[in-house]
Amino acid sequence: MQQLYRILQTFMKQAVRSVAFLPVPMIVASVLLGFLFFWLENATSISKWTQDTFPALAITSQDTARTILGMFIGGLITLTVFTFSQIMILLNQVASSYSPRLLPKLTGDRALQFVMGLNLATIVLTITVLLSIRSSDDFKIPNFSILICTILGITCLCLFVYFVTAITKKIQVDSIVDASAQDTIDGLKDERDLGDAGYSDGSIPAGVRSWYPIMSPISGYLGVVNHRALSKLGHAYDTTFYIGVSKGQYVPEGQPLLQSKELLDEEQIDRVLTTVSPIRDQFDDWYLPNLKQLTEIALKAMSPGINDPGTAIMVIDRQTEVLIRMMDTPFHNYFRAKEGGDVWFVRHNFEDILAALMQEMRRYAKEDPLVVRALFQMLYHLLHRAGTSLAYTRSVLLEIRALLEDARSNIPNTRDRSLIARDIRVHRRAIHHLAQLKGRTYALREVNADAAQS
Template identity: 25%
Template sequence: MIKFHSLSQSYRKVINSIAFYPSLIAIVFLVSALITLFFEYLEPVKQFELRFSFILVDSVENARTILSILIGSIISLTVFSFSMVMVVLNTASMNLSPRLVPGLISKKSHQLVLGFYLGSIIYSTIMLINIDDVSSNNTILDIPALGILFALLQGLASLVCFVYFIHSISQTIQVDSVLNSLFSRTKYEMNALVELHQNQDEVSSGKFEQWHELQSNTGGYFKGVKAKQLCNILAREELSLYVCVKQGYFTVKGYPFLRCNKPINNDTQLVEEILSCFIFYVEEYISDHYSYGMTQISEIAVKAMSPGINDPGSAVKAIDMLSLLLIKRMELKDISVSSVQKNATSRLFFHEISINELLHDNFTPIRHYARSDAFVMENILEAFKNMLFVTSGKGLVSEEIYRYLYAIISDINRNIVNHYDREVLRNMLEAISRVNPEEGDKLLTYYDKK
């Protein structure tokens, strides 16, 4: 099982590598070049070439010139494109967030373009080394004319790919484009979870307190689980399992991050089989969990508030997106359930990240760096007002939001002393108080203690 787990980790690293799709496409072009050469000199193909000779290369010299130009030109495009990728990764890491780098590296459209370049080079090279210069007549039948035509078309397609690549790469380093992309992908993952939770019963975390603990056999960041594989194991053994920690939590070897409804610690093989279904790695992909997308948006806001960048407008946009995602999170249940069959007794329970945890993880860094900026703090208060409006100022979620508001007001009282700024912020607090007058009056009283 450990060997299988290691193989699974290697597989994930390979498919998320920038070289994965280019390598596959290069192999496809290599095979297509060999297939083209196989059919090139068949009699029906020769007759076709003679019939349409006006669109084909008819001399060895011209063929070599065209292929040499194509190879050199596409190599230049490839080098420039790879250089642009490195510039984008460096810019994204410095100006946006280092956590964006894995997502940019694994962006499929860029990998497909680079793969097309490499494949075209390989295809043209195979055609070049198969030009027959033995015949003194140098007729169209002595050269892979059809293959050279395909190579020329690939060269023209490479120019189109290059224009697309430049456009796409220029969009990638624009903060608005990055934020919109992160927001869309994060919301997509949350919508998928909302649909999953629609027919799910409410489960209290208290029911798991008496379950038996299972300890981690490795250290690292818990990133996800192979749910289908694990549910099959649980159904086979008639077990239910509860994952105690949130995704992204750092565990050490021996940490009890699982609870099982039956004591299975003595069955070493079964425990190893269960633990092999859990994924630990460093990179953060939004497809694994929506919280990673929220973290990346939060870090972009923090970077925007740094003295070297000083872009409060981007920080405000990130704050607004976080508020919308937190509102979407309110539609999720605190415990999510997975099972192989709808009516199966075996269940896999997940601890969903609470509103309080999301507020702390995403707004605390922003609050720390923007505590002296009245403009950003005003927009943070407005974001919280919108969240309270959705919750109608009631319930546990509302209580967590109000509790965090006191931390925000405490920072405002310590760092913003300008009377005009404080009046603007007080007006925003008055707007918040209209959602729930009782709690709002307490906030205003706390604010006015300054």
């Protein structure tokens, strides 16, 4: 059952990212709607009601009905072909200018899928109604069906204007950066909410390296793990599990995926793997892939072919917001379900994430003074936010030293170096000043508390 659930879960994630997620069901619905209209036209007097209610829209000639429906079919097919062509051009532009990993964000856009689905569904429904018109003297014109097709056709024309406006806005770099940053923030919020679901932080048990390994059955990426089911299996088998692969990490077939404190038989291992087995595809439905997408946009902007430092600076500003929120997010590494066993797992830590981000940014931006100044500003903002946390302070200071070393080696201009040195002095004074203000605030609070007690 767990294996079937994970297969369905992976299939749904792939489906919602596909551009055909809404169009295919809408086409099927239009076919069923065509049969429903055919039954209503023959079994009820709905067309007579339509003719009496909207006499100006009533059609009395079969040739006129066919002409109107054929006109809508031809026009909508042309409109749909143009829409698909424009989508392909825009997707190619996004892949070449920003990052190919951003394409699922556009193909999975519900508004885009709805417009395409409505165009195709209207074409299919109109063809169905057109085929239902019989060339006989006693045949009644399906005025109700023609009226619905006309309304849908006009709606498609109006939505085309919306589609052009919306898709043009969505491929603008600021919209793409905002969307990726917001997805990252939402992913961090989900991480914080895990604390209410039984997740917590703790020290990995001693001797975990000597536990029995369980090998990966396939080559793939570690996706969503059903920690609750794994915890219950741990209780049933009287063991403790440790997942030594972090989420999103690639695991070759036959390599250790997790470890069990007690030795398990093959049947038990198969049940355990149904809760944690890797998947073939990577998904961006959590915070780290979206943060990497932001970095890729900045790197693409700094490439010689594009050379757009303004976009890179905008990305750095959004990365600053994301990293500050990350400092406030607890990264859990332990879960225990009610009446379940202990499950430990590797977590992504702030130091590794910041180091990976800065390594890429320094590699491509170390010769651009404006971007280097923006990176220093980001790091000193993080240093201020680190506060009394020694781990965060140490991580940020290491990156400041690395960036300073690259700036000294790759920016030879005296004026640029002096401006960077001035920015660093300003940032340091600002941090020192804010620290003094906080100290005065805390001291004032203590004085007020003592006065209140007196």
